[in-house]
Amino acid sequence: MRKKTIYLKALHLFALLLAGGFWAMPDDARALSVKANHDNIKVGFFYHGSTVKVSGAAGAGSGVVIKITAPEGHQVLRKKGKAAGVLWMNTGSLSFERVPDLYFIRSTAKPESILTPQELEANVIGYGALGRHMEIKPCADEQEKARWFSELVKYKENTRLFSPSGGITVADPSGKREFSTEINWPYQAPSGEYTVTAYEVRDGKVIARSQAKITVEHVGAVKLFADMAKKNAALYGLISLVVAVGAGFGVGMIFGKGGGAH
Amino acid sequence: MYLYLPVALTSINIFLPLGLGLLVGLLSGLFGVGGGFLMTPLLIMMGIPSTVAAATDSNQIVAASTSGTYAHWKVGNVDFKMGIYLLIGGFLGGLGGVQVIKVLRAMGNADFVIKMTYVLMLGIVGIYMFIESLASMKKKGGQEAAVQEKQEEKTSAIGAFLKSLPFQTRFEKSGVTHSALVPIVLGGFVGVLAAIMGVGGGFLMVPVMVYMLRMPMHVVVGTSLFQILFTCIEVTFLQAYTNHTVDFVLAVLLLIGSTVGAQVGTVFGRKLKADQLKILLAVIVLVVTVKIVFELTLTPSLLLSQAGGH
Numbered sequence: 001m002r003k004k005t006i007y008l009k010a011l012h013l014f015a016l017l018l019a020g021g022f023w024a025m026p027d028d029a030r031a032l033s034v035k036a037n038h039d040n041i042k043v044g045f046f047y048h049g050s051t052v053k054v055s056g057a058a059g060a061g062s063g064v065v066i067k068i069t070a071p072e073g074h075q076v077l078r079k080k081g082k083a084a085g086v087l088w089m090n091t092g093s094l095s096f097e098r099v100p101d102l103y104f105i106r107s108t109a110k111p112e113s114i115l116t117p118q119e120l121e122a123n124v125i126g127y128g129a130l131g132r133h134m135e136i137k138p139c140a141d142e143q144e145k146a147r148w149f150s151e152l153v154k155y156k157e158n159t160r161l162f163s164p165s166g167g168i169t170v171a172d173p174s175g176k177r178e179f180s181t182e183i184n185w186p187y188q189a190p191s192g193e194y195t196v197t198a199y200e201v202r203d204g205k206v207i208a209r210s211q212a213k214i215t216v217e218h219v220g221a222v223k224l225f226a227d228m229a230k231k232n233a234a235l236y237g238l239i240s241l242v243v244a245v246g247a248g249f250g251v252g253m254i255f256g257k258g259g260g261a262h
Numbered sequence: 263m264y265l266y267l268p269v270a271l272t273s274i275n276i277f278l279p280l281g282l283g284l285l286v287g288l289l290s291g292l293f294g295v296g297g298g299f300l301m302t303p304l305l306i307m308m309g310i311p312s313t314v315a316a317a318t319d320s321n322q323i324v325a326a327s328t329s330g331t332y333a334h335w336k337v338g339n340v341d342f343k344m345g346i347y348l349l350i351g352g353f354l355g356g357l358g359g360v361q362v363i364k365v366l367r368a369m370g371n372a373d374f375v376i377k378m379t380y381v382l383m384l385g386i387v388g389i390y391m392f393i394e395s396l397a398s399m400k401k402k403g404g405q406e407a408a409v410q411e412k413q414e415e416k417t418s419a420i421g422a423f424l425k426s427l428p429f430q431t432r433f434e435k436s437g438v439t440h441s442a443l444v445p446i447v448l449g450g451f452v453g454v455l456a457a458i459m460g461v462g463g464g465f466l467m468v469p470v471m472v473y474m475l476r477m478p479m480h481v482v483v484g485t486s487l488f489q490i491l492f493t494c495i496e497v498t499f500l501q502a503y504t505n506h507t508v509d510f511v512l513a514v515l516l517l518i519g520s521t522v523g524a525q526v527g528t529v530f531g532r533k534l535k536a537d538q539l540k541i542l543l544a545v546i547v548l549v550v551t552v553k554i555v556f557e558l559t560l561t562p563s564l565l566l567s568q569a570g571g572h
Contacts, residue, residue: 043266044266045265045266046263046264046265046266047264047266047273048264048266048273049273076569077566077567077568077569078566078567078568078569079565079566080562080564080565080566080567081565083373083374084374086559087374087377087558087559088557088558088559088560088561088562089373089374089377089558090373090567091373093569094566148566151564151565151566152566154563154564154565154566155564155566155567158564159309187266187272187273188271188272188309190271218268221268222266222268223268224268225268225269225510225511226268226269229268229269229502229506229508229510230506233502233503233504233506234502234503236502236506236508236510237498237499237501237502237503237508238499239510240321240498240502240508240510240513241321241324241495241498241499243325243510243513243514243517244321244322244324244325244328244498244513244517245324245325245328245495247325247328247329247514247517247518247521248324248325248326248327248328248329248330248331248332248517248521248524249328249329249332250521251329251521251522251524251525252328252329252332252333252336252521252525253332255333255522255525256332256333256336
């Protein structure tokens, strides 16, 4: 009997905590949602990038930041420097840890103007936070790290895989804020799963988060060749050679018959 | 019209590789060079990762040199015997070159040595070929006999030494007699340098055949293509097997252009005189040298690049 009372009290306490937590959240935060209209991008032979519309709803008057990232990983890049003080050439390599393949930020206002530095840091929003979040080796000091991070940004922006800013369109029908943004999805983005995170922002703080996924996958002949190049490398190499030699002879014979070579 | 490349993981306008293939195939058929020194940097400029650009280029050269060798063979311009001796030397030299790179890397600053070797070899070969073919073109208008006599005198000491070597053999197609050791050693020398520089070595092999083996220019072009064909077959297979960097779709686009270009180049080549061919090749080699010197001295726009490329 006593045991049953303890269980009931615990259950009540849990229900109270749950209800308290729920009501402590602003009304609007519970309304946050995000989705991508094109969440399964198929990379076929004629693929040249795509357009992805990210949209959702947040509480009325809230700021919104959208971050799209690929899972973080490890990347080794060659660095150029001056050899003998005058000539530019490869002078070694740098190892980047916790670097996403793709990093896009879109927001209703500049993230730095609607979020506190602590929130930017905690949610890795903006190049400043991303730079501090990443590890770069070997680097003698913070100054050198900042220099190579800015070079990494240039390298990634060159292939359209990093895009630090862009606007979000908002509409405010009764009691909520609807938002949407169009992303020019770069063809350079490799296959894999990408995460779209929407942050609802109020008074400098993130009050809610919502996530959606975008999957990029190779299909058809692209998948066949990409898989064969890795899994059946010897056969792939032989086919490449047979086709090359065959094409060389074929064109030679066509020209020979047509009298082109004579 | 765009096509997605499954290994390069990028999308490309198909007319770019078709046009580039045509241009490089033309050079290949004209001069007997693989054209890697031109093709690889242009592919990188189009957004192809450097590792994929170099490997796919060698796949494309297989097609262009097959087409070119076939066209030259039909008109009797391939010295197979000489080509095989040069190949043996090139293969052994390539093995040696790989060891030299290992030593250089262990010592540090290998890239510096490689780049400087590249620039110096291109510069020396380009300037020498340019001056020699210019002088040769001029001499035809004037005192031909006197200059030729002087040149023969100059080469007689080397000629005597070469004649004294064992295993003398006649190369019918080229109309020359050499010790079998000469093409093997020269092929080996080119193989070492080509392995160090990471290139096929056509631009080195052509002058070696013209000036050291004294072969006629038109046979040089055909024989060089024959030798390049086998070198690139080996490189393509190794790149596909060990690095997975050959992009089959890109290679097909390039080879459609290059096989046709090689045929057209062969036709044009036969209409040009040997000296005209040499001076044109010299100009191209010198332009590439100047381009590399600029690359080495001007601040690059990007200081980071994908690991594994040239």
